[in-house]
Every structure is written in C-alpha cells, then in structure tokens.
Amino acid sequence: MQKVGILGGGQLGRMLLQAAANYPVETYVLENDAECPSAHLCRHFVKGDIRDYDAVYQFGKNLDALTIEIENVNVDALEALEAEGVKVFPKPSVLRIIKNKILQKQYYQHHSIPTAAFAVLEGRHQLGDWPHLIPGVQKLATGGYDGKGVQIIENPGQFSEGFDDHSVLEKKVDLQKEIALIVAVGQDGKTALYPPVEMVFNPNLNLLDFQLCPAYISRDVLWKIEAIALSVVRNFNSPGLFAVELFVDRNDDVFVNETAPRVHNSGHHTIEAHYSSQFDMLWRVILGYPLGNTKAILPSALVNVIGAAGHSGPVHYAGLEEVLAMDNVFVHLYGKKDTKPGRKMGHVTILSNEKQELIHKANGIKQALEVQAK
Amino acid sequence: MQKVGILGGGQLGRMLLQAAANYPVETYVLENDAECPSAHLCRHFVKGDIRDYDAVYQFGKNLDALTIEIENVNVDALEALEAEGVKVFPKPSVLRIIKNKILQKQYYQHHSIPTAAFAVLEGRHQLGDWPHLIPGVQKLATGGYDGKGVQIIENPGQFSEGFDDHSVLEKKVDLQKEIALIVAVGQDGKTALYPPVEMVFNPNLNLLDFQLCPAYISRDVLWKIEAIALSVVRNFNSPGLFAVELFVDRNDDVFVNETAPRVHNSGHHTIEAHYSSQFDMLWRVILGYPLGNTKAILPSALVNVIGAAGHSGPVHYAGLEEVLAMDNVFVHLYGKKDTKPGRKMGHVTILSNEKQELIHKANGIKQALEVQAK
Incomplete structure (x- = not known):
C-alpha cells in the first residue's frame, strides 16, 4: 500500500481524504493546526509547518508520494525529496513558477499562452x-x-x-465571462479535461455568486479554452491536477488568469456531478491508475458557504434545514469550528438538467443559508 | 456539535464516516480491531468489544447518539443508555427482535406482514x-x-x-425475484423509500452476481413491496435506516425474508446513483435534519468485490486497472489488508440509463477483477 502525504489540512485535504477511502492508500497529513478539517480523516496526522524546510523534509522522507492542497509550502524541501525519489504532485518546479505571480506571468508569455x-x-x-x-x-x-x-x-x-x-x-480584461477548467495529467503524460465551469458574479457586489457547469459558451470559445488549458499544463511537464482560470473578453478572446496546480474550489461540483471527481482523479494520478471519466452525469451549480460579514466565533448555520430539505442538493460543511467574515465554511452542489432550476436553487440557497456566529 | 458513536468498524462504518465529513458531527467508533476499515476516519476510535456490556455502556454514556453497523451488539447496554437519554438508531427493542430469527418471524406474523x-x-x-x-x-x-x-x-x-x-x-419460496428496499424513518416518524433493487443470481452457483436498481418489476409488485416494507418499519416504531429483503414468488406474491435495521450492502449504489445516499440519509436521521431525496440520478448496478476461493493473505486486486479504466464505473475498496475466500473487500457501482450496459459492465467487472492473495 502506497504511503501518500498531503501538505495542508484544510477542506481540500478533507475532501481528498474522503475520496482516498475508496482506494488502497495509507494517508498522511502535515498541518500546524491539530483541529484542522483533515486531522481526523487521515491514517497519520503530523503537526508541523508546511512552510518549514525540516518539517516538510522529515514528513516526506519515508513516503512514496506527496501532494499539496495549498501552494504555500516549502519548495526547497520538496525538491530535496524529489531528488531522493519521492514522487511530488505537482513537481516542485511547477510550484516555484505558480507561487510567484511574476514567474507565472512570464511562464505564460514564454510559452505563447494568451494572458493579459x-x-x-x-x-x-x-x-x-x-x-x-x-x-x-x-x-x-x-x-x-x-x-x-x-x-x-x-x-x-x-x-x-x-x-x-x-x-x-x-x-484589466474587458470581461465577458470568467471560466475555470480542471485538467488532469497522468504519470504517463495522458491528459483529461473536465468541462469548463462559469463563474457567475453578483453585478452589484462583484462577489462570486455561484458557478455553473457546463459553462454557457460557444463551441469556438470552448475550443480556445481547452487548447489554452492544455498548453498551460503540457508545458509544466508534470503529472497532477491543475485548475486553469481564464477570462473571456467581449471579443471572445481568451486569456489565462492564473493556474492552481492542485484540487480547487472550482471543481467541488465534480464530487456528485461527474463520474470521476477531481479528488478521485488526483488519487488516480498519484497511485498510477488510469485517468477517470471527466464527463458530467448532470449539469450542476455550486454555491460556496461563506462566513457572513459581522460574524466571528463558533459557527451556526442558520437556514441549514431549509437547504437540506431541497431536492437535488448536496451540502458539504468542512467541520470548521469558528466562522469569520469571508471564511470558506462549506459548499452546496445542485444537480439538474435545467439551467433555470440550477440558478433558481442557487439563489434560494444563498437566501436561505447564513453562516453566523452563535 | 453532536457526538455520535458507531458500534462496529467495518466497511459500513467506513462509508458512514466518509458521509459524516459533510456534516457537523463528532464521530466515535467502538471496535476490537484497531486496524479495521473505520479506525482512521473517525474523530475518536475506542478499542473494545461491541458485544460486551461494559465496553458498549462506557463508550456510549457521554454521547448524544449511537448507531450500529452490525446487529451483533450488546443490546442490554444500549437499553441502559437509551434509558439515560442517549438516542439509539435503531431502538434497542428493534435489535432484540432482529437479532433473533424466531422473534423476527413472529414479529412479521404478529403484524400480518406476509412472510414464508x-x-x-x-x-x-x-x-x-x-x-x-x-x-x-x-x-x-x-x-x-x-x-x-x-x-x-x-x-x-x-x-x-x-x-x-x-x-x-x-x-422455501418458489422464487421469481429477490428484492431489497431501503426505508428511512426520521425522528419525527416521516418515512422515505428508496427504489427497490433486484438481486441477480448466477443460476449455476446460486451466488449473487450483481444487483440492479431499479428492480425490473411490475407496478403492482412495486406497490406490494412498498406497502410491506412500510409496514415492517412502521411497526418497529423506531427512527433509523432499514433494509427490507423480500421474495417475489412466481405468482407475484411478496414475502419478507428479513430486515437489517441499518445501512446495508444492498444500498451501496446509492452513494453515486441517488441524490441522498443511504449513508447521508442515516446522518440526516441521527442529526435531526430533513430526510433526503431517495430518487435515482441514474439507474445503477452494483458488483461486490469478494475474496476469491483459494486465496488467503495480503490482498492483491488483479485486474483493478482494467476496471478503473471503464467509464461510468465507481470503485470502492474497503482498506482491508488481508483477503480470504468470500470476504467482502469492496464494491463497484455502474451508472447507466441502459439496462444492457449495466449488465454488460457488471459482467465485465466480474471477469476482469479477482481478489487474490499476493
């Protein structure tokens, strides 16, 4: 059974661990907060700072593979581990580029990838x-x-x-739509693209209201998006899971905004809405299994559950029962004890063949549910 | 946050814990085997014998609620805990009936529920x-x-x-079909029925080959099955999740075979194929949330992954990659280190709108995958 470590113990780690329980893998988590969302769903929890060389090196040196759930990790330690034969998803060289916005922009430029x-x-x-x-x-x-x-x-x-x-x-791009697309890259270099998702913003507050999958875009725009996302990940030359965020402007031109070389908030709908979720997919990549099926079972919407303004302290989900009583709706709460304004506390996925139902329910959820402090 | 304990740490507990991570609940598991499938997915693991009065009583006395993943538990301790205000799903009175096949048959007879x-x-x-x-x-x-x-x-x-x-x-019933139907009963007495599933047996070996959902039965038989299943659970007068196994004979008469007052192998397909899985549903019952939506997202088949004859020892899943490469297929392995003949090691769920594809893939999986010892 392979020993695989996750750097970071937040909700992305938590959902990775939920998916890991379907496969033969011995899981490890490194995280400073012993009450983090991932602490009690892994086989081995190690308390330590993911930004610290020694903590990361000691954590990883007896493992078969490592992955991350946040970019803010010690890349030097990952490079040392990689040199000793530990597989790292994504490669540390990718993290070096992604962690620095200057290097990331220069990477796109160097590889002729459209970016603002x-x-x-x-x-x-x-x-x-x-x-x-x-x-x-x-x-x-x-x-x-x-x-x-x-x-x-x-x-x-x-x-x-x-x-x-x-x-x-x-x-600033003259924005028509904001899109995210997740791509998996296997150890053999094979790639699999998820359908792109579309971010729907509240025009008054410029807040992400909800996200829709598939994105409502023309075939031409879809092809541009897919070509650009593939170019982003292929030039990294690294296995792993990548979330490519893109802008479509009012001329239907497409630009990469940025890339996260890991499981990502924009892929949470894949847990229920797609045959292989982004979490399932990353385990397939790490364990050397065939890539999963990225196709949608049904179209979906995703609403983030965010700490309300003015509320800090032990969390109370006002209106949760109303949301749980809705059909075709999946609630995920991340097990965080305290809320604060803007904190990601959970998400809700909606499945439906009808776009109007997706939008209607997404709005209903946003109105019903408020993350308060007790 | 409610503290909820599970008696037993096998694969049913494991899948309950995967689902628990979506809700605010502090999980406890009591099980003698510290390397059981549930040991590392709960907040608190307690090593102890679920058949022992003191072990169960001590485990449960500071919890808000308890449930089981196997009937073979100490019911006296559960009754004592229930008297002290711990909620038990199902009620210990139900377990007393179910654990004894004589009492179970007399229960059906007493309530005029058709049984052989x-x-x-x-x-x-x-x-x-x-x-x-x-x-x-x-x-x-x-x-x-x-x-x-x-x-x-x-x-x-x-x-x-x-x-x-x-x-x-x-x-012996002159069997036409064997059916299982899962019913949830909320704390408020509300009920929700899943669509019945049909067990498909290999006519040569009398082994369960795979299971199909929905069952291919007439509307009249469906109504009989639903009425009987509801009668079974309503007379128990207990919240919880119940799997009712039934026989349909060659005259389309329906008989209860037996009932499991817990999550059940015949409901594993609900993880991907239904809006609310049986595991999600039991958490809704325990935590006092509204019951979930039992409707199917897509029809499904389920193949159990069983230890092959002649193989005992550290497990190796021969053909796993072939199964993982199939579209519309979900693999669940339970994390058991050792296989032995007949041991339940995992299951595979297939989703498709086409019955022929379900059957074709179920057969393909059974041919591709063999649970061997290394």
Missing part, C-alpha cells in the same frame, strides 16, 4: 510607467491568496494606494 | 414434524450472519444434517 498584457514592478513608484495597462490589476509577486494581494488600479489617482513591493501590473 | 410459512424448532429432531415446510430453509435463531447459520433442507434425507439448536424452519 502586463509589466513587472518593483514597487508602486513604477505604476505610472505603464499608462496602457491602466485600468489594471496589481498583484503581489508572492504571499497573496484568496483575493488578498490583489487590487484594481482604476486610474492614476489610485497609484499611491498600490502595493509597494515586487508585483505584476496587468491590463 | 414457518415453524419454530428446538433442534433437528423436530424437522420431521413439518412436512408441508419441506423443501425449506432452516435458520439458527441467533449467531448467523452473511449466509452462515442458514441451510436449505431439500428432503427428509437431509434432516440429520440440520442445525441441532433453536431455529426457524421456513417453507
């Missing part, structure tokens, strides 16, 4: 050097995640509020 | 007293499970091989 025009900055004093990139988006080179480390620079009046550090300034 | 004609025996010397029940099936009152403690008595020449203990002799 950009410049590399050393600090906010250079924001004025690139007038054609304004309005733009400034992203810190390192340390940003979940929307942190990213800000929109609409006009020169905002230059003084820009990040004063190594960063990327990229031209 | 029977007699209660003290030993094999009474087999000759009931000529109208021959050919018949003799079942030990207690201690039988998974086909043990049951034997067919075809003719008087076999009386001397009968069980010489308290037992039931029941008339």
Whole structure:
C-alpha cells in the first residue's frame, strides 16, 4: 500500500481524504493546526509547518508520494525529496513558477499562452510607467491568496494606494465571462479535461455568486479554452491536477488568469456531478491508475458557504434545514469550528438538467443559508 | 456539535464516516480491531468489544447518539443508555427482535406482514414434524450472519444434517425475484423509500452476481413491496435506516425474508446513483435534519468485490486497472489488508440509463477483477 502525504489540512485535504477511502492508500497529513478539517480523516496526522524546510523534509522522507492542497509550502524541501525519489504532485518546479505571480506571468508569455498584457514592478513608484495597462490589476509577486494581494488600479489617482513591493501590473480584461477548467495529467503524460465551469458574479457586489457547469459558451470559445488549458499544463511537464482560470473578453478572446496546480474550489461540483471527481482523479494520478471519466452525469451549480460579514466565533448555520430539505442538493460543511467574515465554511452542489432550476436553487440557497456566529 | 458513536468498524462504518465529513458531527467508533476499515476516519476510535456490556455502556454514556453497523451488539447496554437519554438508531427493542430469527418471524406474523410459512424448532429432531415446510430453509435463531447459520433442507434425507439448536424452519419460496428496499424513518416518524433493487443470481452457483436498481418489476409488485416494507418499519416504531429483503414468488406474491435495521450492502449504489445516499440519509436521521431525496440520478448496478476461493493473505486486486479504466464505473475498496475466500473487500457501482450496459459492465467487472492473495 502506497504511503501518500498531503501538505495542508484544510477542506481540500478533507475532501481528498474522503475520496482516498475508496482506494488502497495509507494517508498522511502535515498541518500546524491539530483541529484542522483533515486531522481526523487521515491514517497519520503530523503537526508541523508546511512552510518549514525540516518539517516538510522529515514528513516526506519515508513516503512514496506527496501532494499539496495549498501552494504555500516549502519548495526547497520538496525538491530535496524529489531528488531522493519521492514522487511530488505537482513537481516542485511547477510550484516555484505558480507561487510567484511574476514567474507565472512570464511562464505564460514564454510559452505563447494568451494572458493579459502586463509589466513587472518593483514597487508602486513604477505604476505610472505603464499608462496602457491602466485600468489594471496589481498583484503581489508572492504571499497573496484568496483575493488578498490583489487590487484594481482604476486610474492614476489610485497609484499611491498600490502595493509597494515586487508585483505584476496587468491590463484589466474587458470581461465577458470568467471560466475555470480542471485538467488532469497522468504519470504517463495522458491528459483529461473536465468541462469548463462559469463563474457567475453578483453585478452589484462583484462577489462570486455561484458557478455553473457546463459553462454557457460557444463551441469556438470552448475550443480556445481547452487548447489554452492544455498548453498551460503540457508545458509544466508534470503529472497532477491543475485548475486553469481564464477570462473571456467581449471579443471572445481568451486569456489565462492564473493556474492552481492542485484540487480547487472550482471543481467541488465534480464530487456528485461527474463520474470521476477531481479528488478521485488526483488519487488516480498519484497511485498510477488510469485517468477517470471527466464527463458530467448532470449539469450542476455550486454555491460556496461563506462566513457572513459581522460574524466571528463558533459557527451556526442558520437556514441549514431549509437547504437540506431541497431536492437535488448536496451540502458539504468542512467541520470548521469558528466562522469569520469571508471564511470558506462549506459548499452546496445542485444537480439538474435545467439551467433555470440550477440558478433558481442557487439563489434560494444563498437566501436561505447564513453562516453566523452563535 | 453532536457526538455520535458507531458500534462496529467495518466497511459500513467506513462509508458512514466518509458521509459524516459533510456534516457537523463528532464521530466515535467502538471496535476490537484497531486496524479495521473505520479506525482512521473517525474523530475518536475506542478499542473494545461491541458485544460486551461494559465496553458498549462506557463508550456510549457521554454521547448524544449511537448507531450500529452490525446487529451483533450488546443490546442490554444500549437499553441502559437509551434509558439515560442517549438516542439509539435503531431502538434497542428493534435489535432484540432482529437479532433473533424466531422473534423476527413472529414479529412479521404478529403484524400480518406476509412472510414464508414457518415453524419454530428446538433442534433437528423436530424437522420431521413439518412436512408441508419441506423443501425449506432452516435458520439458527441467533449467531448467523452473511449466509452462515442458514441451510436449505431439500428432503427428509437431509434432516440429520440440520442445525441441532433453536431455529426457524421456513417453507422455501418458489422464487421469481429477490428484492431489497431501503426505508428511512426520521425522528419525527416521516418515512422515505428508496427504489427497490433486484438481486441477480448466477443460476449455476446460486451466488449473487450483481444487483440492479431499479428492480425490473411490475407496478403492482412495486406497490406490494412498498406497502410491506412500510409496514415492517412502521411497526418497529423506531427512527433509523432499514433494509427490507423480500421474495417475489412466481405468482407475484411478496414475502419478507428479513430486515437489517441499518445501512446495508444492498444500498451501496446509492452513494453515486441517488441524490441522498443511504449513508447521508442515516446522518440526516441521527442529526435531526430533513430526510433526503431517495430518487435515482441514474439507474445503477452494483458488483461486490469478494475474496476469491483459494486465496488467503495480503490482498492483491488483479485486474483493478482494467476496471478503473471503464467509464461510468465507481470503485470502492474497503482498506482491508488481508483477503480470504468470500470476504467482502469492496464494491463497484455502474451508472447507466441502459439496462444492457449495466449488465454488460457488471459482467465485465466480474471477469476482469479477482481478489487474490499476493
């Protein structure tokens, strides 16, 4: 039985472990928080800092394989382990590129992968050097995640509020749709693409309202998206699971936004809606099994369950029973004891052949369920 | 967060724990084998004998609720716990009836639930007293499970091989189909029926070949089955999940064979094929949530993965890759280190709208996969 470690113990690890229980694998988790969502679903829990060289190296040195559920890990240790024969999904070389937004943009550029025009900055004093990139988006080179480390620079009046550090300034895309596509790459190099999903934003608040699968796009746009996503993952030359986030602009041009080299929030619907879920698929990749079937059983929508503004402390899911009483709806709560504003506490998947039902129920769930503190 | 204990740590517990990770619940498992399939997927594992009064009582006394994954538990301890306010699913009174085949048959008789004609025996010397029940099936009152403690008595020449203990002799039904139907009963008494499944036997070996859902039966037979199953569970007057096994004879008459007051092998297809799986449903019952949607997403077949004859020792799944390469197929292996002949090691679920594809793939899986010892 292969010994496989996961760096990080959040909800992605938790869902990986739920899927792992279908396969012959001995699971390990490294995470600093002994009460994290993954702590009690693995065979071996190791308390330690995934950013620390020694912690990661000691954790991994007797394992057959390692994967991650967050990019913020010690890549030096993973490289040392890889050199000693431990399989790492994705390869540490991929993590080095992805972890640094400058390297990631240069990677797309180097491989002629369409991405929004950009410049590399050393600090906010250079924001004025690139007038054609304004309005733009400034992203810190390192340390940003979940929307942190990213800000929109609409006009020169905002230059003084820009990040004063190594960063990327990229031209804002005239957005028609935001798409995510998950690709699996087997150890033999074979690839499997999931149908793309479409992010539906609340036009007032610019918040992700819910996500739909499949994305409602033309065949031409689909082909562009698939070609770009394949180009992204093939040039990494690494097995693993990759979530490619893309923009479609109002001319139907497609640009890569960024890539997560791991299971991803945009793939949670695959648990019920697809034959092989993203979690099942990553185990197939790691264990050297054939890739799974990415086809949808039914179209789906996904609603994230997010900590409400103004609520911090022990969590209470107001309206949960109403959601649980809905047909064709699957509730996943991640076992986090405390909520805080914006924290990802769970998700809800809806299955239906009818787009209107998906949207109707997604809205119903958003209205019914509020993540409060007790 | 409710504290809920499971008595028994086999594959049913394992799949319950996979489903539990979607809900706010603190899980406990009591089981003698620290390497059982459930040991590493629960929050708290307690090593102990589920048949022992003190072990069960100590395990349960600080919990909010208990359930079982096997009937062979200490019912006295569960009654004591129930008297102290611990919720038990199913009620211990149900377990007392189910655990004893004599009491179970008398229960059906008392409630006018159709079941095969029977007699209660003290030993094999009474087999000759009931000529109208021959050919018949003799079942030990207690201690039988998974086909043990049951034997067919075809003719008087076999009386001397009968069980010489308290037992039931029941008339063999002139079988057309064998059916299983799962019913959930909420704490508020509401019920939800899954579509019945049909067991397909190999006519040569009398082995369960695979199971199909929905069962291919007429509407009239369906109605009889549903009415009988509801009558079985309503008279128990207990919340929980119940698997009712029934015979349909060649006149389309329906008889209860037996009932399992718990999640059951005949419901494993519900994990992928139904909106609310049997495991999800039991958590809804225990946690006091609304019952789930029992409808099928797609028709399904289920193939059990059973230890091959002549193979005992560390398990090797020969042909696993071939099965994993099939579309629309879901593999579940239970994490048991050793195989032995007849041991349940896993199951495979197939989804398809076409009955012929279900049967074709079920046969393909049975031919491809063999559970060997290394």
